[in-house]
Amino acid sequence: MEWYVTLLAGIMILFALFLSGTPIFLAFLIAILTGVYFIIGPFGFPMFANSILDTATTTSLASIPLFILMGELLFRSGTMDVLFNSIDKLVGRVRGRQYVLVVVLSAVFGALSGVAMAVAAMLGRAIMPGMVTRGYDRDIAAGLIIAGASLAPIIPPSLLAIIVGSLADVSIAKLLIAGVVPGLLLGGIFLAYVFVRIALKPDLAPANVSSERGEVSSGEMVMALVRILPFAIVIFSVMGFILLGIATPSESAATGVLGAIVTAAIYRNLSFKMIWQSVMAAITVSAMILAIMAMSKMFTQLLAFTGATSQLVDLVANLGYGPLTMLIIMLAVPFLLCMFIDTIAVILLTIPIYQPVVTALEYDPVWFWLLFLINITLGAITPPFGYTLFAFKAVVPDMSISQVYRAIWPFVILFLIGIVVIIAFPAIATWLPELVG
Amino acid sequence: MSRILRPLAKAHDALTGLGAILATVGLMSIVASYVYEVITRYIFNSPTAWASDYVSYALAASIFLALPQVTKERGHVAVTILVDIIPTKAAGIVHFIVSIIGFFSLSLAAWISLQENIRQYTRDIETLAMVPIPVWWVSSFITFGLTLSAIYMLRYAAPSSRSSENFLGAGSN
Numbered sequence: 001m002e003w004y005v006t007l008l009a010g011i012m013i014l015f016a017l018f019l020s021g022t023p024i025f026l027a028f029l030i031a032i033l034t035g036v037y038f039i040i041g042p043f044g045f046p047m048f049a050n051s052i053l054d055t056a057t058t059t060s061l062a063s064i065p066l067f068i069l070m071g072e073l074l075f076r077s078g079t080m081d082v083l084f085n086s087i088d089k090l091v092g093r094v095r096g097r098q099y100v101l102v103v104v105l106s107a108v109f110g111a112l113s114g115v116a117m118a119v120a121a122m123l124g125r126a127i128m129p130g131m132v133t134r135g136y137d138r139d140i141a142a143g144l145i146i147a148g149a150s151l152a153p154i155i156p157p158s159l160l161a162i163i164v165g166s167l168a169d170v171s172i173a174k175l176l177i178a179g180v181v182p183g184l185l186l187g188g189i190f191l192a193y194v195f196v197r198i199a200l201k202p203d204l205a206p207a208n209v210s211s212e213r214g215e216v217s218s219g220e221m222v223m224a225l226v227r228i229l230p231f232a233i234v235i236f237s238v239m240g241f242i243l244l245g246i247a248t249p250s251e252s253a254a255t256g257v258l259g260a261i262v263t264a265a266i267y268r269n270l271s272f273k274m275i276w277q278s279v280m281a282a283i284t285v286s287a288m289i290l291a292i293m294a295m296s297k298m299f300t301q302l303l304a305f306t307g308a309t310s311q312l313v314d315l316v317a318n319l320g321y322g323p324l325t326m327l328i329i330m331l332a333v334p335f336l337l338c339m340f341i342d343t344i345a346v347i348l349l350t351i352p353i354y355q356p357v358v359t360a361l362e363y364d365p366v367w368f369w370l371l372f373l374i375n376i377t378l379g380a381i382t383p384p385f386g387y388t389l390f391a392f393k394a395v396v397p398d399m400s401i402s403q404v405y406r407a408i409w410p411f412v413i414l415f416l417i418g419i420v421v422i423i424a425f426p427a428i429a430t431w432l433p434e435l436v437g
Numbered sequence: 438m439s440r441i442l443r444p445l446a447k448a449h450d451a452l453t454g455l456g457a458i459l460a461t462v463g464l465m466s467i468v469a470s471y472v473y474e475v476i477t478r479y480i481f482n483s484p485t486a487w488a489s490d491y492v493s494y495a496l497a498a499s500i501f502l503a504l505p506q507v508t509k510e511r512g513h514v515a516v517t518i519l520v521d522i523i524p525t526k527a528a529g530i531v532h533f534i535v536s537i538i539g540f541f542s543l544s545l546a547a548w549i550s551l552q553e554n555i556r557q558y559t560r561d562i563e564t565l566a567m568v569p570i571p572v573w574w575v576s577s578f579i580t581f582g583l584t585l586s587a588i589y590m591l592r593y594a595a596p597s598s599r600s601s602e603n604f605l606g607a608g609s610n
Binding site: 018022023025029033045046048049050052053056057058059061062065066069241246247250251253254257258276279280282283284285287288291292294344345 | 457460461463464465467468470471472474475479489492493494496497499500501503504506507510512513514515516517518519520528531532534535538539542543545546549550552553556564572575576579582
């Protein structure tokens with residue numbers, strides 16, 4: 001059988017299983033068992049068992065449960081409320097200040113949790129009703145919350161960056177750090193857009209800024225700043241340790257957990273029960289993610305075994321398109337897929353195919369995989385099936401899904417502008433990782 | 438449920454709960470090992486020989502000890518967009534088929550894993566690590582997780598276990 005028939009058949013089987021509601025880890029398992037049987041034969045089954053073991057014992061993947069645990073500890077201990085209240089006090093009395101608050105909180109919560117859906121649900125529940133009551137434009141508020149939440153997988157620590165880094169065999173530390181500047185750039189683009197909209201149409205934000213936030217004395221501002229300081233322990237024990245070369249990304253995830261425990265203790269919100277519940281929640285969520293990764297590892301080996309990998313690289317190399325056209329095609333595919341199927345499934349499906357192509361095209365791996373990461377994040381907020389949209393919709397029941405769709409489109413375009421800027425100026429993504437070495 | 442099946446289901450649930458508790462302890466031990474490693478390496482300039490290997494073993498064990506709990510709670514990610522919009526009866530049929538296929542696939546995977554465990558045990562195969570241990574000590578957790586998850590799939594195929602909610606997955610990412 002020709003390699004492309006095998007490849008297409010495999011992808012079609014996976015898609016059919018995904019759309020039938022089969023859990024993703026099970027869909028990969030079914031497709032791979034079928035693939036091994038028909039391509040290699042029953043003698044290939046031990047290879048499958050060993051591929052599960054190889055993935056499950058990959059040390060770098062330990063950072064997934066550890067970062068999830070760090071986020072769980074911070075959320076369950078109520079320390080996020082402290083952060084929320086303090087940042088609210090610190091954001092000045094500018095017109096549209098709640099929009100600014102959303103972007104700042106998204107960036108900070110994103111840095112502490114790394115999961116877009118969680119941040120979208122949390123901000124949707126905590127901020128959205130108050131913004132609408134105060135007279136903020138509902139569409140901008142909704143779009144900004146969803147887009148802001150999508151900075152979470154880009155600003156480190158990011159679970160998706162770890163998954164992409166480990167599968168694409170690119171430095172996880174570099175990929176994590178590479179997200180800092182693009183994440184801030186996108187946040188800046190969102191804010192600039194909001195201020196331009198307010199300047200053109202002032203009634204998009206309430207005129208009476210003083211009614212939103214009472215007079216905050218300089219003493220209260222200092223106190224708000226002091227109350228935020230313990231979070232520096234968490235951020236330093238993760239990013240600081242990586243940047244200073246004290247710890248690997250996985251080790252820094254563990255020190256981040258310790259930092260989260262210390263932070264919770266400083267706020268007097270630490271209890272054994274809270275820790276136990278956080279660890280229990282983290283390991284079940286992680287088992288779900290890592291089971292998918294463990295099951296799908298054999299997909300890469302099957303691609304190589306059928307010759308699909310090398311044939312695909314030859315095909316791409318002989319297409320005759322320039323690097324920019326190829327880049328656009330390679331980014332368009334996962335973007336479209338993410339509109340319909342799960343982000344992790346898209347990552348697991350495309351990376352084994354893309355990795356040799358990226359090498360053949362001689363793209364900077366950190367730059368390309370960061371673009372890939374931003375792109376799949378964008379796919380998760382693009383209608384009709386972006387999952388972050390559904391997470392937001394679930395906590396804002398008075399908005400219809402079509403209203404959510406309408407709200408997000410301007411921010412999808414802003415994301416695309418951000419991607420174009422990073423393509424045009426690769427240093428935005430590569431400068432910081434190169435600086436660190 | 439018959440008198441024979443009910444105690445078996447209870448034992449299955451109890452074993453799953455025990456697995457989840459052990460997985461939780463496993464994750465705590467990963468945090469402790471890494472923090473200890475960073476302290477001994479950076480402050481005392483005396484890195485351990487075992488921390489990295491231990492984390493890899495504990496990670497594999499924790500994932501597959503927790504897997505049955507995820508399956509029990511129907512916590513796996515699934516794309517439920519189409520299943521959610523088709524009629525309930527049709528969705529029930531799809532769920533039944535998927536759970537039966539899931540049972541057979543997971544059972545086959547568990548059997549394959551068990552054969553590997555036996556091969557690793559009989560041939561005395563050890564991990565390639567600074568601190569080598571018999572591979573089956575780690576890989577047997579995979580068999581445990583797949584077997585217990587397969588049984589949940591079978592239990593979910595029973596009409597009494599079907600719910601109008603998402604049947605097998607959480608429908609999110």
